[in-house]
Amino acid sequence: MYGGHTIYQNLLALRAGPYRQLPGWRDLAALVLVVGVVILLAGGVRQMVEPVAHAPAVPISLSPEALPVYTLRTVLRMLAALVASLLFTLTYATLAAKSRRAERVLIPLLDVLQSVPVLGYLSFTVVFFVSLFPGNTLGPELAAIFAIFTSQAWNMAFSFYQSLRMVPGDLDEACRSVRSSPWQRFWRLEVPFAMPGLVWNTMMSMSGGWFFVVAAEAISVGDVQIALPGVGSFVARAIEERNLACVGWAILAMSLAIIVYDQLLFRPLVAWSEKFRFEQTASQVTPRSWVLSLFQRSAIFQSINQVATAGLQRVGDARLVPGIRAPLVRHPPSQRLVDAIWMLAGAAAIGFVGWAALRYARHALSWSDVSQATGSGLLTLLRVLVLVALASFVWVPIGVMVGLRPRLTATVQPIAQFLAAFPANLLFPLAVFAIVKFQLAPAVWLSPLMILGTQWYILFNIIAGASAFPSDLREAAASFRVRSLHWWWQVILPGIFPYFVTGAITASGGAWNASVVSETVNWGSTTLNGGGLGAYITQMTRAGDYPRIALGVAIMSVYVVAMNRLLWRPLYAFAERHTRLG
């Protein structure tokens, strides 16, 4: 399985680089910008919809024979989003890492964008893309792909940005001493160095993506009804028809798709990217992939590979920029005037967006809307906190027990990873069916759905942490016969704490996102409403009330950013300080 070191790559991306302290003015500015743009988009979208956005209705078949094709369509959407995310990562992160001025804008922006609930603004993007290509399925297709894209691109860009900033000094000097052009340097040094982290983060983001593709395939915004051929629409149709058997078929198809994706794409990629790992120490477990070995040992593929490698080599070796000077000084003297103009322009843009959004919001919304949404947000916040605590209470002891037994880890870890990738929204109908059948209180019993899919992140991070726990520290505790209670509190829990925080951050972020689809759910014509900010956004989406969707999304983003800054980051910094020996 994947060793502890790979998990650390993942931690790096999550803790968001140099901005580890409490919220600063840059974050506030970025928040104003994002929230403002969301609200303004809502206004713009409303005007676009006026001439009736017409989305073609594709009939969705409920016969299991149609499922393989639907699954394939869903998988292809994932692939398209992956390519788009990669392109975004390579450009956005590079720009942020190369230009000090761009960095000041792009990184706080990325940080806030990461916190905006993807499913919240799905409604805008759907309407936007539909009106771009009226009468064509390309619109909804692009909207679905965009939803997946936004669920993975930010995380990947962060990982790549951080790798670019951590390129070891000696490698950097070696690269400059042979006078590589920036293009050569990018392909020879920076991309290879960032590769293991990028591949790992891509895989993690991808596992979140399945959730969003399922949610994005079938959506109705006001009068606009979207149903794209895919597993998500199949399930939506099954829910309308109250057909539990079809839900079962969809779960089966999705499971197979995820396993195939993992085995054919990511396992080989992770194993392959190991060769770029910088640390020279023999890492404890080397990821292996049968697919990769198969290809590497096949003679035909070897020759194809040689041709392809030679071609790529030529692209990477091209100078592009002739006669490049190797800069000896890393930081050129600051140009204060340009900096000042740049800052002023940025401040003006943010000021304008903030002012325009405020003006729009003032005539479309009232204070009671704000207090209603904020109040719903408190309910959702309470749910997230309680559920993360409950899930930790269950999975931390189990994860520790599993992680300390290598053989058990080897079996359980892939299962946990599969469960984390599995889109929990496919399972919602089963739970909803049960709630309807036994007439349980939706406000309480709908809550666990939020954490259904993301609790596994806690489990597998804990397993990874426990299996990376140094054996000498375990032996020391055993030889001094440390008592059970002390063993938990002084030995193992502090040791796995950074892993726990990573898992909890991912789980809570996922839970906020899931609240949009889990706080109010349908079974046939029955609607269960558990209340909360997620339910608020969903109701406003069904009603096509754009200003209030925007308000809901904005408030949820504020909650998520605040929770990250006030709870998770300080916890993470604490964990890191206390588990470092060097």
Add this chain to the structure above:
Amino acid sequence: MAYARPSGEPLPVLANIDLSLRSGEILGLLGRSGSGKSTLLRISAGLIRPSSGEVLYRGQPLVGPAAGIAVVFQTFALYPWLSVQRNVELGLDALDLPPAERRRRALSAIDLIGLDGFQSAYPRELSGGMRQRVGFARAIVSDPVLLLMDEPFSALDVLTAETLRTDFLDLWVERRLPTEAVLLVTHNIEEAVLMCDRVLVLGSHPGQIAAEIRIPLPHPRNRLAANFRALVGEIYTTLTSRMAESLAAVSASPADQVHGLPRAAINRLNGFVETLAASAYQGQCELPEIAAALALKVDELLPLVAALQLLGFAELRGTRIRLTPAGRVFAGSASEERKRLFREHLLRFVPLAAHVAEVLEERPDHRAPRERFELELQDHLHPEDAQRTLSTLIDWGRYAEILGYDARTRVFSQTVP
């Protein structure tokens, strides 16, 4: 004693070990890596259960970590999130003392080991030597009867290690520790002679006791004294004579018999031969002397010696190594000529190399997967030895240009020199 590996079939790491630790002594366990000395220490600590055999502690079978036994770890094993004081107090955890008493005893152990003033520091703030002092304080705080030390000085630099050794010996000799016996695992011969009353030399795969040597010198011991040097020489002789025996067995055995190769990288072999041939040694010298001069551990030196002898470039008499005429020519040659000579000797004296070259020659595509030779070797050798032998063979074969190897596809190929 043997012990089942967590994965796969039982693999004897240790066999027929029968040792007893007496009150008032420091017993050294000396051996090369892979001889199972750390496993033996962990069995004595109750951390590992032997797959057969019995450990008796004060007449009772030992079933797990027991009161009165404490371990000092090679890697210190300090908890980064606990202060020095809390780390030391962890050594008292099993005793169930009231908090005030626990604090008092921890502080006095910290005091005794020379850490006073550091009790509220965290391990990351300390240097390596200070960290290991915390490791010692944690071990002695419970007043153990038996102290087990797993290469406690090997992660420290020479000066720091020497200071800590001396400080510990002072406490031991002045009887300021209630500890009755110490088991010290080490691969440093001088350290063993400096500290121990008795040294057991372990042989490898499976580990067994190869020799027992008494060190009757009074403390403090002088490294330069003649009797000290003599004991160091005696231990060297024990180790090298075992090596000489096994090398003799190699040359006496039929040609189709497979033997392991020592872990001796080609660049080290080259450097070692050049040093031997240089004017300081004139082609011959005593092993302890050159080990000290080159700061080589026994673990590193003996494989080099074995390799040179195997290749016919040097001969070993007792603890004295001497270059053969071929070895002198090798040392004096320029790089192409040296390669040619090495290739000749490799194919002539190492049947395994000749065998691999032959297989590659016979195959139509002149390639062979690593597994082919791995399986062959594993019929005769311990799996670890087989892997080590193959990696040495690849290193030597590449240098001699008799074979190529692709680590990604794990395939050997023939190269035409």
